Amino acid sequence: MILTKSLEQLGKYTLFLKRAFAMPDKWSVFGRRTVLEIMKLGVDSIPLVIVISLFIGAVCTIQMQLNVQSPLMPAYSVGLATRDIVLLEFSNSILCLILAGKVGSNIASEIGTMRVTEQIDALEIMGVNSTNFLVTPKILAFVLFMPVLVIFCIATSFVGGWCVAVFTDLISVSRFIYGIQALFVEWYVWYGLIKSLFFAFIIASVSSYFGYYVKGGALEVGKASTNAVVSSSILILLFDVILTKLLLQ
Amino acid sequence: MIEVKNIIKSFDGKTILHDVSAKFYSGKTNLIIGQSGSGKTVLMKCIVGLVRPEEGEILYDGRDFMKMTDTQVKKLRHEIGMLFQGSALFDSETVLGNVMFPLMMFSGMSRAEQLERAHFCINRVNLAGAESKYPSEISGGMQKRVAIARAIALNPRYLFCDEPNSGLDPKTSILIDELLHDITQEYDITTIINTHDMNSVLGIGENIVFINKGHREWVGDKQRIFTTTNEALNEFVFATRLFQEVKDYIISQGSEEQN
Numbered sequence: 074m075i076l077t078k079s080l081e082q083l084g085k086y087t088l089f090l091k092r093a094f095a096m097p098d099k100w101s102v103f104g105r106r107t108v109l110e111i112m113k114l115g116v117d118s119i120p121l122v123i124v125i126s127l128f129i130g131a132v133c134t135i136q137m138q139l140n141v142q143s144p145l146m147p148a149y150s151v152g153l154a155t156r157d158i159v160l161l162e163f164s165n166s167i168l169c170l171i172l173a174g175k176v177g178s179n180i181a182s183e184i185g186t187m188r189v190t191e192q193i194d195a196l197e198i199m200g201v202n203s204t205n206f207l208v209t210p211k212i213l214a215f216v217l218f219m220p221v222l223v224i225f226c227i228a229t230s231f232v233g234g235w236c237v238a239v240f241t242d243l244i245s246v247s248r249f250i251y252g253i254q255a256l257f258v259e260w261y262v263w264y265g266l267i268k269s270l271f272f273a274f275i276i277a278s279v280s281s282y283f284g285y286y287v288k289g290g291a292l293e294v295g296k297a298s299t300n301a302v303v304s305s306s307i308l309i310l311l312f313d314v315i316l317t318k319l320l321l322q
Numbered sequence: 323m324i325e326v327k328n329i330i331k332s333f334d335g336k337t338i339l340h341d342v343s344a345k346f347y348s349g350k351t352n353l354i355i356g357q358s359g360s361g362k363t364v365l366m367k368c369i370v371g372l373v374r375p376e377e378g379e380i381l382y383d384g385r386d387f388m389k390m391t392d393t394q395v396k397k398l399r400h401e402i403g404m405l406f407q408g409s410a411l412f413d414s415e416t417v418l419g420n421v422m423f424p425l426m427m428f429s430g431m432s433r434a435e436q437l438e439r440a441h442f443c444i445n446r447v448n449l450a451g452a453e454s455k456y457p458s459e460i461s462g463g464m465q466k467r468v469a470i471a472r473a474i475a476l477n478p479r480y481l482f483c484d485e486p487n488s489g490l491d492p493k494t495s496i497l498i499d500e501l502l503h504d505i506t507q508e509y510d511i512t513t514i515i516n517t518h519d520m521n522s523v524l525g526i527g528e529n530i531v532f533i534n535k536g537h538r539e540w541v542g543d544k545q546r547i548f549t550t551t552n553e554a555l556n557e558f559v560f561a562t563r564l565f566q567e568v569k570d571y572i573i574s575q576g577s578e579e580q581n
Contacts, residue, residue, distance in 0.1 A: 102427065190413075191406040191407070191408055192410050192411075194410065197399075198370055198399060198402060198404045199402075199428070200397075200428065201427060
């Protein structure tokens with residue numbers, strides 16, 4: 074029963090994406106909407122990303138310093154561990170789980186409200202491909218802007234760690250800076266960016282899907298919003314495992 | 323003219339429309355009336371293609387809607403305007419933005435021409451001065467008029483209105499009815515209005531299709547409705563004492579004239 078339902082959902086989601094990636098009715102309108110969505114979904118998320126990254130970067134540094142106090146560990150290990158945690162998991166997977174809550178619920182509730190107030194029907198009656206018109210700019214905008222958010226996240230996390238070094242006596246600034254630069258693997262940055270693109274696609278498309286097929290009223294819009302966040306989060310975790318296996322092994 | 327033939331539609335095994343056939347004429351206000359749950363909204367959704375019937379034909383001036391390709395449907399949709407029950411205006415757009423929307427998407431007009439046409443439509447529904455307001459800043463009646471302006475922006479050949487008077491006071495309802503009636507005649511549009519408002523039925527019902535429990539029970543106009551012997555229609559239209567008295571008065575006037 075669950076398997077049948079899941080397959081049915083997957084089929085519906087695939088058809089939804091097929092319709093979303095049709096040719097736009099008007100390219101100029103499509104471009105304008107994409108820029109608008111970049112501002113709404115991407116630029117507006119920067120403050121949240123900065124705040125979270127700053128604190129997580131600081132917490133990581135403190136945790137590492139407190140837990141790696143051994144004469145056998147090299148001096149740079151705190152900076153190195155903080156950097157690798159941020160590059161490998163925090164700046165992509167954890168950040169996207171957080172953004173699934175903010176952006177995912179925003180998308181699902183916006184499209185869901187348009188559905189229950191018949192705005193989507195109005196688009197269809199006019200001959201507009203509503204899926205393409207509403208959903209594709211959101212997916213495109215979020216996927217395009219996600220690397221910027223990841224880079225912001227990485228940079229701010231390091232600033233957070235650096236603040237710990239500057240304002241506390243847990244670790245010296247020079248040791249932290251040295252650790253951040255030690256044994257750097259460039260691929261980790263690419264790995265994080267590649268993962269984040271997949272996650273951005275999942276968040277935007279899954280949330281749009283749940284919003285688009287809402288039936289009922291305000292209560293159902295709320296449920297769709299919750300389902301969007303939960304499903305996006307589970308898919309992010311699942312793809313995190315798959316992509317890690319594919320990209321790091 | 324729009325013609326529907328033998329439409330059958332079910333949801334979850336329950337038949338909502340049973341073999342419904344009807345004709346809707348151009349230049350006339352065609353009303354679909356019936357109680358809540360009678361199937362009139364489903365019929366309208368079938369006609370505009372939001373719901374696909376299991377059987378039947380839908381002919382737009384002889385063009386079979388059910389047999390059209392996606393491209394043909396898309397082309398036909400540019401000839402259709404629709405006014406939804408809740409207006410369905412785009413919240414993020416102003417009044418002008420809403421009316422401009424179909425023009426921007428499909429008209430091929432220059433920006434200046436689009437603006438001129440949008441202002442013309444806004445003036446036509448007596449909303450001049452409200453162009454920069456958002457839907458949340460205007461009344462329900464004004465929202466309906468914006469929706470009418472948007473619906474007529476592309477000069478449609480077919481206009482569909484789903485319960486245009488719901489939630490409006492009687493005075494505003496009459497204004498909306500008159501506006502729809504005038505627009506229909508002015509541009510020779512085939513207008514189909516879904517309603518259970520008796521003021522609309524008696525005011526602008528030039529061709530009335532009565533749907534009862536998914537069946538087409540009766541077809542006629544606002545004059546013939548007073549003399550109908552259809553029991554279900556009589557129960558529906560003259561359910562209130564006021565309308566019963568109006569009916570009695572009109573019938574008595576008619577018999578006096580005959581004497």
